[in-house]
Amino acid sequence: MRAPRLGVDLGAVFDLLGGVLRWIGLAFLAPTLVALFTGEDVLPWLAAGAAASGTGVLLDRLTHERRADRIGQREGFLVIALIWLLVPVFGALPFVLSGEPQLKAPVDAYFEAMSGFTASGGSVVPHVEQLSETVQFWRQLSHWLGGMGIIVLAIAILPRLRVGGRRLLQSELAGPTELERFGSTIRDTARNLWSLYVGLTLVATLVLATVGWLGLDDAMTPWQAFAHASSAMALGGFSPQGESVAAFAPISQWILVVVMVVAGLNFLRLFNVLIRRRGARELGRDDEVRLYGGFLLAATALLLVELLTSGEASGEEAVRQSAFQATSIMTTTGFATVDYTQWGSLATMTLLLLMFVGASAGSTGGSIKVVRHLLLFRIARRDLATAAHPHVVTPVRKNGIVVDEQALRSTVLFVLLYLFAFALGSLGLVIDAERTGVELSAFDAIGAAASSIGNVGPAFGDAGPYGSFAGYSNLSTAILTVLMWLGRVEIVPVAVLLTRSFWRP
Amino acid sequence: MRIIVLGAGHVGTTVVEALFDDHELTVVDRDPARIAALANSFDVRTVEGNGASSSVLLEAGVRDTDLLIASTSRDEVNLVAAMLVRRLAPQTRTLVRTTDVEHLRAWRDEVLDIDYMVSSELEAAAAVIDAIAVPGARVADVFADGQVTIAEFDVEQRAHACALLDVPLSRAPIPPQSRVALIIRDDVLLLPRGDETIQLGDRVAVMASPAAMLEWSRQLAPDEPVVEEVVVFGATQVGIAIARKLLLHDLRVRLVEPDAERARRAAAELPRARVFHASPSDRTLLREERIGAAQVAVAALGDDADSLYAAVTARAVGIHTTIGVVDDPQSIAVFDQAGVDVAVNPRAATAQRLVLFAHDPRTRQVALMDDDRFDVLDVVVRPQSRLVGRPLRELPRTSSTIGAIVRDDSALFPHGDTELQPGDRVIVLVDQTRTAEVEAAL
Numbered sequence: 001m002r003a004p005r006l007g008v009d010l011g012a013v014f015d016l017l018g019g020v021l022r023w024i025g026l027a028f029l030a031p032t033l034v035a036l037f038t039g040e041d042v043l044p045w046l047a048a049g050a051a052a053s054g055t056g057v058l059l060d061r062l063t064h065e066r067r068a069d070r071i072g073q074r075e076g077f078l079v080i081a082l083i084w085l086l087v088p089v090f091g092a093l094p095f096v097l098s099g100e101p102q103l104k105a106p107v108d109a110y111f112e113a114m115s116g117f118t119a120s121g122g123s124v125v126p127h128v129e130q131l132s133e134t135v136q137f138w139r140q141l142s143h144w145l146g147g148m149g150i151i152v153l154a155i156a157i158l159p160r161l162r163v164g165g166r167r168l169l170q171s172e173l174a175g176p177t178e179l180e181r182f183g184s185t186i187r188d189t190a191r192n193l194w195s196l197y198v199g200l201t202l203v204a205t206l207v208l209a210t211v212g213w214l215g216l217d218d219a220m221t222p223w224q225a226f227a228h229a230s231s232a233m234a235l236g237g238f239s240p241q242g243e244s245v246a247a248f249a250p251i252s253q254w255i256l257v258v259v260m261v262v263a264g265l266n267f268l269r270l271f272n273v274l275i276r277r278r279g280a281r282e283l284g285r286d287d288e289v290r291l292y293g294g295f296l297l298a299a300t301a302l303l304l305v306e307l308l309t310s311g312e313a314s315g316e317e318a319v320r321q322s323a324f325q326a327t328s329i330m331t332t333t334g335f336a337t338v339d340y341t342q343w344g345s346l347a348t349m350t351l352l353l354l355m356f357v358g359a360s361a362g363s364t365g366g367s368i369k370v371v372r373h374l375l376l377f378r379i380a381r382r383d384l385a386t387a388a389h390p391h392v393v394t395p396v397r398k399n400g401i402v403v404d405e406q407a408l409r410s411t412v413l414f415v416l417l418y419l420f421a422f423a424l425g426s427l428g429l430v431i432d433a434e435r436t437g438v439e440l441s442a443f444d445a446i447g448a449a450a451s452s453i454g455n456v457g458p459a460f461g462d463a464g465p466y467g468s469f470a471g472y473s474n475l476s477t478a479i480l481t482v483l484m485w486l487g488r489v490e491i492v493p494v495a496v497l498l499t500r501s502f503w504r505p
Numbered sequence: 506m507r508i509i510v511l512g513a514g515h516v517g518t519t520v521v522e523a524l525f526d527d528h529e530l531t532v533v534d535r536d537p538a539r540i541a542a543l544a545n546s547f548d549v550r551t552v553e554g555n556g557a558s559s560s561v562l563l564e565a566g567v568r569d570t571d572l573l574i575a576s577t578s579r580d581e582v583n584l585v586a587a588m589l590v591r592r593l594a595p596q597t598r599t600l601v602r603t604t605d606v607e608h609l610r611a612w613r614d615e616v617l618d619i620d621y622m623v624s625s626e627l628e629a630a631a632a633v634i635d636a637i638a639v640p641g642a643r644v645a646d647v648f649a650d651g652q653v654t655i656a657e658f659d660v661e662q663r664a665h666a667c668a669l670l671d672v673p674l675s676r677a678p679i680p681p682q683s684r685v686a687l688i689i690r691d692d693v694l695l696l697p698r699g700d701e702t703i704q705l706g707d708r709v710a711v712m713a714s715p716a717a718m719l720e721w722s723r724q725l726a727p728d729e730p731v732v733e734e735v736v737v738f739g740a741t742q743v744g745i746a747i748a749r750k751l752l753l754h755d756l757r758v759r760l761v762e763p764d765a766e767r768a769r770r771a772a773a774e775l776p777r778a779r780v781f782h783a784s785p786s787d788r789t790l791l792r793e794e795r796i797g798a799a800q801v802a803v804a805a806l807g808d809d810a811d812s813l814y815a816a817v818t819a820r821a822v823g824i825h826t827t828i829g830v831v832d833d834p835q836s837i838a839v840f841d842q843a844g845v846d847v848a849v850n851p852r853a854a855t856a857q858r859l860v861l862f863a864h865d866p867r868t869r870q871v872a873l874m875d876d877d878r879f880d881v882l883d884v885v886v887r888p889q890s891r892l893v894g895r896p897l898r899e900l901p902r903t904s905s906t907i908g909a910i911v912r913d914d915s916a917l918f919p920h921g922d923t924e925l926q927p928g929d930r931v932i933v934l935v936d937q938t939r940t941a942e943v944e945a946a947l
Contacts, residue, residue: 389781389793389794390789390793391761391781391782391783391787391789391790391793391794392779392780392781392782393768393769393771393772393780393781393782394772394779394780395769395772395773397776400776402772402773
């Protein structure tokens with residue numbers, strides 16, 4: 001009898017998965033300590049940590065003889081898809097186990113954990129400030145762990161990922177980045193990324209804490225400083241404050257704008273500039289950086305026009321509100337200093353479109369990413385030129401360097417899949433609203449889907465920055481969870497799983 | 506002088522032919538047949554063997570040799586031979602032919618310890634430029650990465666209406682970004698002082714930015730069509746080198762290449778050229794892309810028959826000047842008969858350059874003008890030079906003119922009160938007999 005052969009080495013996949021999960025359990029020690037400190041129940045945290053590590057060890061045992069060098073392209077896709085699917089499962093456990101009243105339903109808890117690890121920032125919790133302190137801490141920590149990426153962290157720490165790590169890192173880093181140009185071993189690259197990430201988070205925390213300590217912002221306690229600095233570095237968006245960043249003084253808001261802008265840059269680049277002290281001048285001339293800045297300025301200007309003409313705000317406040325909201329939504333963070341759902345159509349439309357922009361490739365942000373917009377525009381320009389001159393050969397360039405055709409095709413593929421998933425998602429939301437009889441306007445559905453797949457967080461209508469997704473049905477919540485997952489793994493690793501050729505030998 | 510020539514191919518043979526009368530030559534080649542053919546024609550010593558081997562070089566007498574000319578068609582052999590000679594006989598100067606621009610760059614950055622390097626592609630490109638760069642000029646050359654052009658014009662009857670004539674230079678409407686470097690009248694060289702004038706029958710050497718040089722050309726040769734656009738057929742190594750050089754001269758360049766992969770590579774390498782993937786005789790291409798609108802066509806398809814066809818087709822669609830890059834020296838006559846204006850043979854140009862160096866091995870010398878009486882020097886001013894910090898009008902007169910100064914990566918064309926600064930790169934036109942003196946002073 002001929003058994004149907006599988007083209008994917010599941011053993012290797014589970015082996016790697018086990019190796020990563022085993023150590024993920026350690027992350028739960030941090031909230032356990034916080035719980036001890038605040039006198040809350042430590043059991044849910046210990047249990048969740050044990051569950052993660054236990055599953056890891058179990059998977060490891062099952063695949064005892066396996067080696068990571070069997071991680072190929074396809075196994076890599078599967079590992080990435082599964083890790084981002086499984087880690088939030090364990091992340092959601094304590095929400096349910098601790099009996100948190102606002103996160104009782106497993107679907108809601110999973111949504112919250114997915115939103116945390118994918119650094120989205122959308123919440124099903126209507127009253128964040130009523131959550132227990134440990135739960136609040138875990139939400140922020142999940143942002144921070146997921147922001148730079150669990151797999152990047154695993155590559156930095158776990159010896160077994162030295163083999164096959166390059167492909168994983170390539171797929172894990174958001175957007176098309178030139179890993180080769182970074183010029184290090186893959187483990188050094190991952191370590192550099194994480195140390196830069198840790199360093200920048202520390203600096204941001206210290207700066208914010210100093211602002212509080214100097215008495216410039218009474219609300220900025222050290223805990224709030226850490227919570228917002230880590231959330232901003234991860235381009236996440238969770239805040240322990242019900243009114244998000246509006247709770248803080250203008251100076252803190254401006255600092256967070258800077259943190260978000262920096263976190264939205266390519267970390268490989270940032271490392272070269274800040275640590276290796278080279279390429280600082282190139283940074284300003286980089287095509288992606290310039291377009292990133294251009295998008296931010298244009299968006300700020302559009303919002304400012306709306307605010308000034310409608311008289312919602314004026315002076316420094318208007319500038320600050322438009323800069324903050326534009327930066328927060330475009331970099332896919334999701335903080336807010338004002339309830340932008342009250343703004344007029346110009347601002348609303350601008351914010352919706354910004355959800356499709358995203359930050360730079362190699363940053364902690366989600367969505368389409370600036371570099372893909374750049375390439376897409378240049379592909380279009382090139383193909384239009386070819387329409388007029390059929391014989392002309394024009395390579396597409398980025399920073400003067402020719403981008404190979406394969407990379408261009410994957411850019412187009414990504415954007416198509418992204419829009420397709422977004423369309424399906426928003427359609428799904430509307431169908432579900434129809435089914436359950438919940439009031440959901442088409443625009444709000446579009447906003448929720450765009451926000452989720454872009455890992456932005458807050459959307460429009462009830463799901464605005466001061467609202468939550470609590471009103472969405474379980475099915476809608478699940479749809480949004482899937483969209484966040486798709487957005488974080490950048491769709492392709494999941495989409496290939498749906499093709500038959502993926503599973504063939 | 507005792508010279509070893511590596512390679513008895515086309516370049517090597519041309520070199521031997523030019524040098525065997527005055528020098529003692531030893532020719533090394535791996536092919537016994539070529540060695541025999543060469544020995545029959547010229548009175549030279551021959552050694553059979555691989556030039557990149559120390560025993561062969563020693564057998565050729567490298568220790569008593571003044572100059573090694575490594576002119577095989579293989580870059581690596583030439584380079585290894587030059588490296589070996591540097592060790593075996595440090596006093597022997599080395600002269601290397603290369604086909605790779607990378608090697609040339611490494612040599613310019615002084616990473617390769619070689620006395621002089623010549624590239625066939627660049628020689629061919631230079632020959633094409635000489636033919637077209639400045640309409641109406643006798644000779645033209647570029648320096649400082651294309652920022653400075655030097656050209657020599659004969660002031661003929663067609664320039665009689667020019668506003669520059671018969672007016673003292675200090676008051677003449679000289680185009681900005683340019684400078685008269687030299688005037689030759691009745692075979693006498695005149696340094697262009699403010700009270701000097703340009704007269705009919707003079708020959709003037711001008712240094713200028715590319716744009717200003719075209720203005721000079723319009724003034725002194727008003728009836729020549731101004732070359733604005735060149736079509737290069739063939740993205741061969743020579744074709745690309747030519748296109749690159751043309752782009753340096755601020756000309757619009759279109760490149761037509763029949764091979765898809767080559768076209769793609771050329772487009773990647775030359776961002777400012779427009780590259781087309783099509784056969785040079787493709788009628789849709791010629792019509793749709795209005796190829797005939799160009800003033801010059803260069804055919805460098807790698808095959809003489811193809812190039813000839815492309816050049817003649819270009820003429821047929823109305824291109825004013827056609828240039829063919831020929832591989833086989835015998836093709837030159839064919840191109841000529843077919844009405845192609847200029848035929849450039851890269852290997853002949855390379856051989857000429859090698860011979861030039863063997864005759865007068867001043868590595869600083871970058872160009873010769875006016876029948877070899879003048880050198881153009883491209884020198885960086887040393888900080889300890891006594892000329893630093895003094896206005897040009899006070900500098901000692903040494904039958905030379907500083908035509909251009911490259912400072913902070915941009916070219917400026919100095920006046921009497923401009924001062925030299927250490928680190929300036931100066932382009933100097935100098936009487937050949939006083940080259941060494943001027944170079945030492947700077």
